[in-house]
Amino acid sequence: MFILDLRTVLLLSSVMSVLMSIVLFSAYRSFPSTIKGLGWWAASCLLMLTTTVLFALRGIVPESLSIVACNLAMFVAVGFRLIGTQKFYGHEPALRRVSLIVVVGTTGAIWWTLQVPNFQMRLLLIAPLIALLYGEQLYVIAKTAERHFVSYFFGGITLIQIVLVLMRFATGFNDNVNFSGFHAVDQTLSVYLTIYSLMTITMAVGFIMVATRRLHVELARVSNVDPLTEALNRRAFSDMYDNEMRRIKRHERPMSLIIMDLDHFKRINDKHGHSVGDRVLIHFSSTVTRLLRETDHFARFGGEEFVALLPETTAVEAQAVARRICECLRQAGNAEIPAYTVSMGLAEVTSGEENLDSVASRADAALYKAKSEGRDRLELATPLKLVNSGSELACGYDPILALSKTGR
Numbered sequence: 001m002f003i004l005d006l007r008t009v010l011l012l013s014s015v016m017s018v019l020m021s022i023v024l025f026s027a028y029r030s031f032p033s034t035i036k037g038l039g040w041w042a043a044s045c046l047l048m049l050t051t052t053v054l055f056a057l058r059g060i061v062p063e064s065l066s067i068v069a070c071n072l073a074m075f076v077a078v079g080f081r082l083i084g085t086q087k088f089y090g091h092e093p094a095l096r097r098v099s100l101i102v103v104v105g106t107t108g109a110i111w112w113t114l115q116v117p118n119f120q121m122r123l124l125l126i127a128p129l130i131a132l133l134y135g136e137q138l139y140v141i142a143k144t145a146e147r148h149f150v151s152y153f154f155g156g157i158t159l160i161q162i163v164l165v166l167m168r169f170a171t172g173f174n175d176n177v178n179f180s181g182f183h184a185v186d187q188t189l190s191v192y193l194t195i196y197s198l199m200t201i202t203m204a205v206g207f208i209m210v211a212t213r214r215l216h217v218e219l220a221r222v223s224n225v226d227p228l229t230e231a232l233n234r235r236a237f238s239d240m241y242d243n244e245m246r247r248i249k250r251h252e253r254p255m256s257l258i259i260m261d262l263d264h265f266k267r268i269n270d271k272h273g274h275s276v277g278d279r280v281l282i283h284f285s286s287t288v289t290r291l292l293r294e295t296d297h298f299a300r301f302g303g304e305e306f307v308a309l310l311p312e313t314t315a316v317e318a319q320a321v322a323r324r325i326c327e328c329l330r331q332a333g334n335a336e337i338p339a340y341t342v343s344m345g346l347a348e349v350t351s352g353e354e355n356l357d358s359v360a361s362r363a364d365a366a367l368y369k370a371k372s373e374g375r376d377r378l379e380l381a382t383p384l385k386l387v388n389s390g391s392e393l394a395c396g397y398d399p400i401l402a403l404s405k406t407g408r
């Protein structure tokens with residue numbers, strides 16, 4: 001009959017658990033503090049190691065250690081996995097629920113080990129409690145994790161853990177179920193414990209995979225956004241522009257680019273200080289982001305100059321957006337920041353051949369005009385074909401709309 005040498009399996013699983021917890025602790029120390037939960041996961045790996053070692057010592061050390069302490073370590077380890085997962089995905093950690101389950105489970109383990117020894121009852125109590133903890137972990141992953149391979153992997157392992165624990169629970173209804181030591185391990189239990197050991201390691205791999213993926217996403221985000229305003233930076237915006245250009249070539253729908261420059265920003269800095277100036281920039285960025293569509297792109301080009309790209313939007317439609325932004329800003333002044341205004345230059349992009357520099361310089365010229373015409377207004381850039389035609393119109397502007405201070 002095929003019986004695995006369980007002590008060897010448990011020894012290997014212990015070594016792997018140590019290695020995994022070292023990897024997770026090192027990630028915990030070196031990953032950005034915005035990635036939460038890693039310390040809990042690392043601690044859970046060490047506790048799982050304790051569980052495995054105590055289990056392997058059955059028959060050698062007293063049952064209060066090899067059974068009661070072993071179950072306590074397992075409850076705390078699975079609880080830590082749940083808390084780590086909740087913290088990782090930004091949920092409130094269920095500390096009370098986990099503590100309650102640990103207390104109930106451990107009390108049951110003490111009672112049915114030391115007072116009224118009963119393996120079957122112990123199993124029927126402990127297995128569903130562990131399944132509950134894993135169930136909540138699966139719920140958090142399903143509800144919050146991004147749709148990506150690593151999340152499916154992590155969710156999949158958690159689901160397998162639940163199935164394993166429930167299968168173990170089902171064996172509790174078999175009156176012959178027992179564990180009388182490593183000398184008398186039957187095939188089913190041997191396979192179950194081997195899979196369980198493997199799952200312990202696989203779960204740690206899952207932690208590392210989701211944490212690494214989060215680090216990747218975080219780094220990509222940091223390298224794409226301006227740290228003060230969280231708007232895109234110029235490089236990321238340029239990539240977005242190239243993507244939208246490809247779309248224009250396919251669908252031939254125009255898009256609009258608006259360059260925005262805060263008015264007399266130097267005065268705000270001089271009068272209220274740099275930190276208030278920074279707050280104005282943050283306020284401006286969040287206001288515009290709120291007023292744009294999710295498919296629009298918004299970037300800070302430097303200083304107090306910003307740019308918005310509105311795909312599938314004509315100049316006429318973009319003017320309505322610009323008007324909304326100007327109106328919103330005029331009502332912005334409060335105790336935190338002074339009232340401020342913005343000037344804008346708008347260029348419509350109709351050709352899939354026009355590069356960002358060319359559109360931006362047309363919009364910039366319109367912006368310059370808005371500034372010289374009194375600020376707090378929008379000017380429309382000369383269409384590309386007129387710029388290139390060499391006609392009289394090529395050096396002039398055709399301001400379809402200049403927003404007055406009343407927004408009309």
Ligand SMILES: Nc1nc2c(ncn2[C@@H]2O[C@H](COP(=O)(O)OP(=O)(O)OP(=O)(O)O)[C@@H](O)[C@H]2O)c(=O)[nH]1
Nearest residue numbers: 261262263264265266267269274277278303304371
């Ligand atoms: N607080 C703060 N100020 C900045 C930042 N970046 C640039 N500035 C300041 O923005 C000001 C821009 O001033 P100017 O280019 O003269 O423009 P302006 O005063 O807005 O005048 P107009 O654009 O003509 O209306 C400068 O004083 C810069 O120091 C920043 O990140 N934070």
